[in-house]
Amino acid sequence: MRISDVLRSKGSGVATITPETSIAGLLTELSVHNIGAMVVVSQDGLLGIVSERDVVRGLHDRGAELLRCPVSEIMTTVVATCSPDDPVDSLSALMTHNRVRHVPVVVDGRLAGIVSIGDVVKTRMEELESEHEHLQAYITQG
Template structure:
């Protein structure tokens, strides 16, 4: 299975914020959309960074409530791992597990094409296993 298969099912919408967006506004976006991360992008197409709930919590502990007025560019991860739509889901799951991050932007031709979460990747693995199980059960039930 490829990342494009996941995007076909979930869609390619990506929550983005400009680098100057305040942490307070970021939190509002994350809460409203019930998501855990947003891509930081000055133009909505490039990936300048990524910022997650985890980034906010860690910096809030260090800096206190004043952090809420700070721009997300101060807390974002600037060196962002990405993948393409043709990436193999098992490979992506390994990368996410090894590097311990839960969101991976999908980039095609230098433009943001979607985002996958560890939940999306795990769900796809479960779907594949369920399909294989159904095929095996069908095969066994058809045997003489």
């Protein structure tokens, strides 16, 4: 299965935020969209990604004053990305190796979607369920 199959199932919408947005504003957006990370963009394209984990670390280091700071102060700027043609298994390995839970999907330098670890797990569970059904059908027919 490929990343394009995951996007076809879940959609290609991506919640984005600008680097100037306050961290308090980021938390509002994460809550409104019920997500754990947002892609940071500008007119020039993808600049980074910021997650709940980044906020927690920042709050631990700097306290509540962090909430007034811009997202650019805590975002990750070296972002692991994938393409729609990549296999889901290679994305799983990328997520594990880089210890990330959200990976933007990029086509020709443009943001085309995002895949979370939850999407990967859901896809794998659907594959296993399908295999199980096929095996059950094979056994009962044989």
